[in-house]
Each structure stands twice: as structure tokens, then as C-alpha cells.
Amino acid sequence: MHNISTIWTEKYRPDAFEQVKGQKDIVKTLAAMVEKKNLPHLLFAGPPGCGKTTLSIIIAKKLFGEDWKRNFLELNASDERGIDVVRNTIKDFARTKTIGDYPFKIIYLDECDSLTKEAQQALRRTMENFVSSTRFVLSCNYSSKIVDAIQSRCAVFKFKPLLQEEINHVIDNIAKTENLTINEETRKALCEAAEGDVRKLTNILQSCAAIDDTVTEDKVCDLASVARPKEVKEILQMAIGGKFETARNKLLDIMLQHGLSGLDIIKQIQKEVWSLDIPDQKKVLLVDKCGEIEFRMVEGSDEFIQLEALLANFMGF
Ligand SMILES: Nc1ncnc2c1ncn2[C@@H]1O[C@H](COP(=O)(O)OP(=O)(O)OP(=O)(O)O)[C@@H](O)[C@H]1O
Ligand SMILES: [Mg+2]
Structure with a gap:
């Protein structure tokens, strides 16, 4: 099906100025x-x-x-x-x-x-x-x-990381040539996972395509070591709604399931804060808290204790 001996980052490397995106x-x-x-x-x-x-x-x-x-x-x-x-x-x-x-x-x-x-x-x-x-x-x-x-x-x-629109062009081009099926959700997940890095994007796509021509959101998230954004948001909403224990159990669940580290997940939590339905002032406080927790993790403190402490901050809004 897909010839795995060609590396897509080389196959799709532009070789003229006009082909460079962004x-x-x-x-x-x-x-x-x-x-x-x-x-x-x-x-x-x-x-x-x-x-x-x-x-x-x-x-x-x-x-x-x-x-x-x-x-x-x-x-x-x-x-x-x-x-x-x-x-x-x-x-x-x-x-x-x-x-x-x-x-x-x-x-x-x-x-x-x-x-x-x-x-x-x-x-x-x-x-x-x-x-x-x-x-x-x-x-x-x-x-x-x-x-x-x-x-x-x-x-x-x-140089700047590529914008979502530019990343989308790269996805389209590869999907067309390789006959890949990619739905809207998956495309979003790809953009998020790539973080503006075309090499990362291309490698994730090639790994997904080795398994199946239909690229799924689950597979993308697994390969990129990220949780599905929806799941992260759900956890935060649970915590905000006062269901602390359910929130922390679910968090532990998805970390184990996707093999994520505390540092992986904290970045995602920080991104999701902005999409929550809470006052801006609270968002700012929570983002600040994320920064503090991340620092503690880098310094070597227990990741799960730190994440629980962070979730506690989400309660009571
Ligand atoms: N602006 C771009 N437009 C299209 N493809 C790109 C672009 N930037 C990178 N790529 C693709 O991503 C892959 C890596 O790109 P490149 O080697 O130029 O990265 P780099 O900026 O040198 O990164 P590093 O700092 O890691 O060396 C290449 O296969 C290339 O096809
Ligand atoms: Mg380089």
C-alpha cells in the first residue's frame, strides 16, 4: 500500500521557492x-x-x-x-x-x-x-x-512556525497524493499536534498512513503524545463543576491510556483554559497557575500531586 521505504519529509520537501508554504x-x-x-x-x-x-x-x-x-x-x-x-x-x-x-x-x-x-x-x-x-x-x-x-x-x-492555513495546505497536498481520508476533527488534531512544525506533521501523517488510509483523530493524538482536546476540556469542566474526584480519575485514566507525562498534559490544559466558559479574569489566574505547576514539575516534584493541586484551583468557579 504505502511504500514505507520513502521518507515523506524528503519526498515532500519543496525544491523550488514557489513550493515553500508561508x-x-x-x-x-x-x-x-x-x-x-x-x-x-x-x-x-x-x-x-x-x-x-x-x-x-x-x-x-x-x-x-x-x-x-x-x-x-x-x-x-x-x-x-x-x-x-x-x-x-x-x-x-x-x-x-x-x-x-x-x-x-x-x-x-x-x-x-x-x-x-x-x-x-x-x-x-x-x-x-x-x-x-x-x-x-x-x-x-x-x-x-x-x-x-x-x-x-x-x-x-x-522564520515563523507555519500558520494553521499553511499547515492545511501541506495536509491537503499529502492527502491528495497518498489518497488519504482525513475528516475535519482529525485535521484539527493534526494542526494542534504539529504546532507549526511541518516535519512533525509529515511524520505523524506517514505513521498514520502506514496503518490505514483513513487517518483518525485517535491515532494522531496517540502518535503525537497528546490527549484529545475534547477529553481535556471535559476534565476541566468536571473540576469546575465541583466533581473533583471524577475529574482526577479521568485525568489519570487518559494519561495512562495515551502514555502522557505531566508536562505533556499541562501544556494542553493551559491551551484549553481559553476555551472554557468562565470569566477572563479567572482564565488569567488559571494560566498563571499552570505556569507555576509546570515549573514545579520541571524542578522534579511529583507530577500527579501537582496536577491534582492544579485541578483543585479549577473548583469553585
Ligand atoms: N515552509 C515550508 N513549506 C513546506 N514544507 C516545509 C516548510 N518548512 C518545512 N517543510 C517540510 O518539513 C520538513 C523539515 O523542514 P526543514 O528541514 O526545512 O526544517 P528546518 O527549519 O531546517 O528545521 P530544523 O531546525 O529542525 O533543522 C521538510 O521535509 C520540508 O518538506
Ligand atoms: Mg534543518
Whole structure:
């Protein structure tokens, strides 16, 4: 049925600017730079699965055509063999001539925010030394973790998680090609589970499709380690209505059933607070409480005791 030897995140990776969803301004600017063959060093900052690697590959394909693989080097700054290995690989690659008649090659360096300040300074010097032959595309989750000396040498692009509408386009495209059936509820669950991350979305879809062409909400929630939003809301409503014991039992139930941790569920509770039928002021107090409970969990206190304490706060509205 579904050929499981192809990885969908590769199969559905856009290979032209027009196919990239969202990130409109970024795509426009990058396309113009490529058109003029005038590329500065680039810094891509943003959450996982939103198109950073994808766009850097598209740039390389546009600039180098068939030679792109030989003029494009992808490295991970957090390589466990150490930053020296990374630095040497960069130097070796930057020193050799470009294949074909191109003014420079491209080095894509992922996870730059994992580099120490000292390593970033060294990287800055490398960037300067090889600027005549090499352009760097640096990628990170948070640009604030990149030293100013590097930021000021790059054109900085801040990527955003994809909007629901953009995620929907990706779902439609995959569903059509793979003949998947996805109803409205499931689609919502997919959007929620993906959190704007196309890689996560694609992986969930592929796992569901391996089982059945009809993708179900249950399966999506299981794979994404989330409870069904409806269930979470029900629990909160029970607690608000004073049925504390029923609420806590049901909470324990769904946590065990879906194999959720306290931290998984607290995020969902926090999201659901906004959809409850209680005054805004109370919502704000509860969201604040969620933050406090989450902190306690991270610090290592008993998850279920903390969740019970949280539920207690919902009572009496
Ligand atoms: N804007 C987008 N439009 C369409 N598909 C996308 C987009 N962003 C990501 N994808 C898809 O998601 C997958 C992962 O994308 P990509 O490798 O570009 O993520 P990334 O931003 O580099 O993430 P990370 O920070 O985790 O490396 C790819 O298969 C790609 O097809
Ligand atoms: Mg990437």
C-alpha cells in the first residue's frame, strides 16, 4: 500500500521557492538575492520544521543547478566529535575550488546556537577568512544566542512556525497524493499536534498512513503524545463543576491510556483554559497557575500531586 521505504519529509520537501508554504517575505528576499547572484552570509533563526534547511537547499539548487551537491556542504555545529572537526571540515571545503564556474560555495551550519561564545568568535574569523570563496548559511532556533559579531555580518531572517492555513495546505497536498481520508476533527488534531512544525506533521501523517488510509483523530493524538482536546476540556469542566474526584480519575485514566507525562498534559490544559466558559479574569489566574505547576514539575516534584493541586484551583468557579 504505502511504500514505507520513502521518507515523506524528503519526498515532500519543496525544491523550488514557489513550493515553500508561508515565510513569504523571506522567500521573496532570498529569491531576489539568488536572482542577482548576490548572496551575503545568512542567518536563519526559527523553530524546528519551518523551512530553514529546505530554503538553503533551494538556494543551492538555484545557484548551482546540477552541481549543487558538490558546492554545498551541510554541517551540524553540535557535532559530537567536537567543534574542531567542524572547523577543519569547513576549512578543507572552503579551500577547494568551486565545481563549475561559480563565484562561491555554500556552507550550511545547523544548530549554531549550541556553540559557545568562543567557538562563535572562531567561526566569525573563519567566515572572514573565506568570504571570497564561501557563503555561510547559519541556522539556529534563537538568534539571541548568536554573538553580535556574527549577526552583524549576516542578513538575518526570522522564520515563523507555519500558520494553521499553511499547515492545511501541506495536509491537503499529502492527502491528495497518498489518497488519504482525513475528516475535519482529525485535521484539527493534526494542526494542534504539529504546532507549526511541518516535519512533525509529515511524520505523524506517514505513521498514520502506514496503518490505514483513513487517518483518525485517535491515532494522531496517540502518535503525537497528546490527549484529545475534547477529553481535556471535559476534565476541566468536571473540576469546575465541583466533581473533583471524577475529574482526577479521568485525568489519570487518559494519561495512562495515551502514555502522557505531566508536562505533556499541562501544556494542553493551559491551551484549553481559553476555551472554557468562565470569566477572563479567572482564565488569567488559571494560566498563571499552570505556569507555576509546570515549573514545579520541571524542578522534579511529583507530577500527579501537582496536577491534582492544579485541578483543585479549577473548583469553585
Ligand atoms: N515552509 C515550508 N513549506 C513546506 N514544507 C516545509 C516548510 N518548512 C518545512 N517543510 C517540510 O518539513 C520538513 C523539515 O523542514 P526543514 O528541514 O526545512 O526544517 P528546518 O527549519 O531546517 O528545521 P530544523 O531546525 O529542525 O533543522 C521538510 O521535509 C520540508 O518538506
Ligand atoms: Mg534543518
